[in-house]
Amino acid sequence: MNQYIQGRFFFLFFSIVSGLINLISHGESDSQAEAIKMGEISVSANRIAKETFRTPNSISVIEKSQMQRVAATITPQILAETVGVLAQQTTVGQGSPILRGLTGYQTLLQIDNVRLNNSTFRSGPNQYLSTIAPHGLDRIEVLRGPNSMLYGSGAIGGVISVYSHRLNYRNDEKFSLVPLANLRFSSAQKGRVGMLGLHGSTNDLAFFVTSSVRRFGDQKLGAGYNLHYNNRKFEIVGEKPNPLPKNSWIKKDEKPLGWSGIDAMAKLGYKISKDQQISFCYQTWRQPELNRYDKISTREYELYQFSPQNRNLLYTAYESKKPIEFIDEAILTLSYQQQIEGRKQIKAANPNEQKEKFDEVGTFGLSGQAMSTSLPRQRIIFGGDFYFDRLSSRTVKTNLVTRTEQVNSDWGRFPNNSLASDLNLFAQSEVEVSPDLQLVLGGRLTHYDLQSDLSSRDASFGLYQKSGQALTGNTGVVFSITENLNWVANFGTAFRAPNLNDTTVVEVTNEGIDAPSLDINPESSWTLETGLKANFSRLIGSVTLYHSEIRDLISRIPVKEIYEGKDLPKLYKDIELENPDTEIFIQDNIDQTQIRGIELSGTVVLNSRLTMYGHGTITRGHILKNNGEPPNPKEFWAARIRREAPPMGLIALQWKEHKKPYWCELYVRGAMSQRRLSRGDIRDPRIQGKTRDPKLVEFDENGLALDAGTPSWYTLNLRGGVKLGQLARLNMNIENLMNRRYRQHGSGISSPGFNLTTSLSTSF
Template sequence: DRNNLQPIEHVLVYDPTGSVYTDINGEADIQKFSGSDSLAFYHSFYRELRVAWRDLAAENFRVSLRERVVNMNEVVVAASRWEQNKQEVPGKIAAVSARDVAFYNPQTAADLLTVSDQVFVQKSQMGGGSPMIRGFSANRVLIVVDGVRMNNAIYRSGNLQNVISLDANSIANSEVLFGPGSVIYGSDAIGGVMDFHTLSPLLREEGGWQARGGILTRYASANEENTAHAHLSLAGRRWGSLTSVTFSKYGDLRMGSRSHSGYRRPDYVERIAGRDSILIKSDPDIQVPTGYDQINLLQKLRFQPAPNWDLSYGWHFSRSSDVPRYDRLIETRDGRLRFAEWYYGPQEWQMHALTLRHTAPRRLWDVAKLTAAYQDYRESRLDRRFGSDILQERVEDVDIFSLNLDIDKGLSERTSLFYGGEWTHNRLASRGEERDIVSGTAAPIASRYPDGANYTTAAAYLSLKSNLSPRFSILSGVRYNHIRLNADFDKTFYDFPFEGIRLRTGSFNGSLGMVYRPTARWQFHLNLASGFRAPNIDDAGKVFDSEPGSVVVPNPDLASENAYSIDLGIVKAFGDRLKIEAGGFYSLLRDAMVRRDFRFNGQDSILYDGELSRVQAIVNADEAWVYGLETALKADLSGAFALRGSFTYLKGEDGDGFPLRHVTPAFGSVHLMYEPEKFRSDLYLLFNREIANKDLAPSEQEKPQIYARDRNGNPYSPAWYTLNFKAAYQFNPRWQVTLGIENLLDLRYRPYSSGIAAAGRNVIVGLRAGF
C-alpha cells in the first residue's frame, strides 16, 4: 500500500501465460514470469497497475498500489452472514475498515460508527453512544459481534449506550446494514444491523511460527484522553493466537467556546465536610463530572486440524469505571440542582464464543458454521438527591446463552442457498438497595426488573440468492421466530394487579430484493422487507424506571411490533473517477411499542421514591412511519486528491401525528482528501440541520435542560457544523504518526437528543508502531 506501506494480501499478479497471488506478507514467487515483458497487479480495493519487467528490477521488485476511491467490486458480509459481492446486494450497506479506524482515531466504538458519516450517534454522557439508524435506535437496532447478537433481554427503548463495550482498536472491519434485517438476524433488526468483526488469528502455509503485532498511544486534548493499545498475533501452520489489550482514561469533557451559551452549566455538586455543596467552576466550558476509564481485552485461539476444518475460540472482556450520567446531573428543581450523584456503576461485559467451521462440498452444505456463545453483562445505576444521605443502587446481571448455525450451499454456478437457525436464552438477576452514606446502613428497595425473569428465542431462516443473468440478481428469504418470556413480580414493595407475565409469541418475516445492472457502471436495486421486535423484559416487565415526573410500570398485555419497508437505490459510476449513490426508503411500524400514560391499580399517579409521579407504560400504539432520502458521492480528482460526501434526510411520525423521538435532523458531510505516497490527509465538514420545537417529539419537549431555547423560550435543537482536519504520515512500514484537529472553529453545540455538549476544539495526536 503506497499510503501506509503495509503488505497487501491476495493481489493477483499475472501476464498472458499465468498468475499467482501474494501471501499475507504481500509477497509472491514470480520466477515463472522472468521472460515476460511486463506484469499486471490487480486487487479489487486498489487501482490496477502494469509494470515493465525492467522497472520491477530497478525497484528491487517492490510494487506500491494506490487504493481505489471509486470501487464497484466491494465485498460485504452483513447481508447474509457470508461474503458477497456488494453489487449483488439489494440494499444499503456502509463499511468502516481498520485502515479508516487507524486514520480517524475514534475514541469508542460509538464514535467508530460515525466514521461512515451515515450513522447518527446520541450521547447522554461521555461514556456512551446510542446509534440512530433510519429513525430507529436502542432496542430497534441490532448489534452483532463476530456473528453473535449482543442485544439482550434488558436492552431498553430509550437511548442505549452498550456499543461502547466494544474496543474500536480491535475491530478488523464493521458494516452497517440499513433497514430491516430480521430474516437473517431476528428480533430488534428493524432500523438496521451493526455487524462488527474483531481481529482474528492468522495461519501460515509454511512451518514454524510468525509473530506480528502493533502498539498505539493516543492523546486528545478536549477530554485529556490517554489511550494505550497493543495486539500480538502468532501464526503457525495449524495454530494461531491473537491477543489485544486497550486501556483508555478520559477526563472531563470541554465543550466549545463559541455560540449557544445556554449549554454552559457553571455549577456542580461536591460533598464537603459531610454536606452537599454547590460550587462554581473556574471554567464553565468544562462539563463536570464526565470523565471515566475503560479497559478492553481480547483473546482468540484458532486451530485447523485438517484443511477443511477450522475451530476458533474468542474471549472478549470490557469494564468501565463509574460513568457519570451527565444529562441527569444538569436537571434542576426549584432553581437548584436536583441530584448530588447520578452515575452508572462499572459496565462489564464479557463473551466466550466457540466457532466450528467446515468447508467441503456436501449434500446439505458447502460451508457450515456453528457458533456457541456465552455472554455475561452487568450494569448498575446509582443516584442520590441533593441534600440527601441516601444513595439508591439498582444492579442488573444478565447471563446470555446462544447457539447459531449458518450454512452456505451452492445450488449452481448462479444460485446459492443460505439457511440456518438460532437459539438464545437470557437469565436475569435484578436487585435494589438504598444505603445511608453516613451511617453505612443498607436496606432493600424495589428492583428495576423482576428478579429471576428469563427470555428465550428460537428461530430458523432460509435465504436464496440467484444471479438470473449477468445483469439481474435476486435475494429473498423467510424466517420464523418463537419467543418465550417468563417473569414473576415481587409484591413486597408494590401491590401489582397481576402475579407475573407469561408471554408466548411468534413472528414470520420475509424479504425480496432485486438488483439490476444494465452496464458495469449502472446499478439499480429494490428491496421489500419486514422486521419485528418482540417485547423483552425491559419492555414488558420493567418494575419502575424513574424519569422526571413519571414512572414506567409493567404491561402484561404487550405484543410484538412489526415493520414493513421498501428501499430503492441507484448507483452510477463514471469510469473509475466518480461514483454517485442515491436512494430512498419508507418504513411502516405497526403495533409500535411506545410509552404512553397508563393506570396502575386504577391510579394515574403514584408515589415513587418519595415523589408523586405520572404513571406510564409501554403499550402497542396504532402505527408509526419513517421515510428518508440518502445520497453519497466519491470522486477521484487529479493527482492524489479525492472528494467524498454524503447527506441523509429523515421524517417520521406516530399514528397521532407526533414526531418520532429517534428521527434525527438532516445531516451530512463533505471531505477533501489528499493521499500522496506515505501521507494521508482529510479536511472535512460535518453538519446537522435544525429541529424546531414543533418538530421535537413530545418526550423531547419535556427535556428543556438538554436543549437550547428559541425566541419564544421553547426547547429546540439548533443547526450546527464543524470543520475538521486529520493527517497521517508513514515514516516506514513500522512507524506512523497521526494528527487530528476536530471542531477547528471551537463551536459550542450539542447533537440532537444528547445530554452532553460535544467536544470543543480537540487536538488528537497518535503514534502507531507495527512489527
C-alpha cells in the same frame, strides 16, 4: 423562498454535489489518477461475503484503515462519519447509533456474528455498543433498513455488525510473532489510551491478544455557555445573559465527566484440516463508573452513575467447507455473554440516601448456518439460532448517615430471576435470473418467550408470561443497467417482540420513571426502498429512497393518562411514593407510524492526488394514527416521532500521493436544526428548550418549534498521518477548528471544542 425552504434546498444540493459529482464525466479526469477501491465486501446483508455493489440492501463498510483515521474514543464514534447514522451520546464513554429514526432495541448489534442485544435493552439510546473496544476491530458493517429475516427480533432500523481482529495463518510452517502497541492522546478530554497486543501464527495455528487502558478527564467545550432552567431544560447561548432569567443558572463547562476503562481480548484459531477450522475468543470490558451528565446538570441528582458497566463474551466457532456433498460451507457458533451493570443514585431532594441497582444478564447462544450452490444459478443460505437470557437483579439502599444497608433481592431494575428466549429458523435464496438480473428471496420464523414474577411488589400483577411467533420475509432485486451502474430495490418486513425492559422495568429515564407495562403488542413493520449504486473506475456512490411503516410502535405514555378517572394499581402508587415529584410512565402501542428518507453517498477521484467523498441523509417521521384516530392537527408534537435525526452530512477532500508515506484530509461535518419535536423530545432534558410542557412551546405554520429544539451546527476539521518507516504510523486529528459549542440532537453532553488528537501505532 423562506429560510426553511432555503436550508433544505442547500442541504440537498450539498449532498448531491458531495456524493454524485462527476457521475457523467468520470472518465475525463487525469488519465494517471488511481482508481479507487470499489469492491467493498459485506457479510451482514447476506450472511456470506459479497460485494455491496451487488446487494439490494443499503450497506456501509468501515475498514480498519478508516477507523485508524477517525481515532475514536469509543466504537459508536466511528459511526459518526457513516451515511445514515446519527451517533448519539447520553454521556461520555457511551454512544448509541440511530438508524432511520430508530435506536436502542430497534436496531440490532452483533460482534463476530454473536448477538449483543438482550432482553434488557431499552427503547432509547443505550451504552452497549461502547462496551466493544475500538482497538481490536477489523471492520464494521452498517446495514440500514429492516433485516429481521436474517437476524430476528429487533432488526427494524438496521443491523450493525462488528468484527474483531482477523486471524491470519502463514503459508509455511514457520512461526511468526508480531508485537503491537498504540498510544493516543486528546486535548479536549485530556484523554490517554494505551494498547498492547501480540499476533502470532503458523500454517495451522494463529492467535491474537490485546489489552488497552483509557483514562479521560472533564471535557473542554467550545465558546459559549449552557443556560439551565430549574424545570430540567437548557439552552446553549453565546454570551452570559445579564440578568439571568429567574430560576436559572449558567455553566461554562460540563463536569464531572472523567472516566476510565480497561478491555482485553484473546482469540485463538486452529486449522483442523484444509477444510476445517475452529476458533475461540474471549472479550472483556470493564468500566467502573461513569457519570450521567444530564441527570446531574439539572440538579435533580447529586450523583447518578453507571457503576459498573461490564461485559464478558466467550464463544467458539467451528467452520467447515464441503462437510457433505450439497453443502459448500457451514458454521456453528456457541456463545455465552455476561452483561453486568449498575446504577448508583443520590437524589438532591434526599441527599442522605444512596440507591444502587445491580443487574446481571447471562445469555447463552447457539447459532448455525450453511450455504449451498448445488442448484443451478442459485445460492441458498439457511440456518437457525437460539438465545436464552437469565436475569438477576437487586436493589441496595444505603443510609449515608448511619451507613446501614437495606437489600431487596427480589427486584432491582427488573424482577429477579426473569427469563427470556427466542428460537429462529431462516432461509434465503439468491437467484441469478439472467446475467443482468438477480433476485433475493428469504424468510424467517421466530418463537419468543418471556417470564417474570412481579408479585413481590404487587400480587395483582402476579407471574407475567408472554410468548408468540412471527414470520418475516424479504425480497430484493439487483438489475445491472450497465456494468458499472445497478438499480436496486428491496422490500422487507421486520418485527420486535416486547422485552423485559418494555414489560417489567422500573427505571429512571430522561422523561421520568418507567413502570411495568404488561398489556403491549409486538412491533411490526414493512419497508420499501429503491435506488442506484454506481461502481465506476473513479466513482463509487449510491442514492437510496425508503419508505417504512411501523405498526404498534411502543412509546411512553404518562400513567395518569391511561388510568384517568380510575384508581391506580398498588405497584404504580408505590413507585409514585418512592419518587415524589417525578412523572411515572408506562408503555403503550402507537397504531401506525411512517418513516421516510433519502440517503446519498459517494467518493470521487479528482486526480492522482485528490479524492473527494461525502454523504447526506434526510429522515422524516410521522405518526399516522393512534388510538384509532389521526393526531390532532393543532398539536404538532403529537404527529412527530421520537428523536428524528436532522438533515445531516459530511464532505471531505483527501490528499494522498501514490507510494508516499503521508496523507492529509480536510472535512466538514454538520447538521441542520431539528425543530420537528415530539412530546417526548419536548420533555427530554437533553434537547434544548425552555419548557417541558408541549402546550407552552411556540410553533410556526409548518409545525416547527420556534423556542425549542437543536440548533444547526457544523465543524471544520483537519487530519493527517505519516508512516515512520515500516514499523510505525503517526496520525494527528484537529477537530472543531473554529471552537464551536454545539450538541448533536438527542445527546446529553455537548461535543468537544477545539480538540487535538495524536495517535502513534507500532508493530515490531
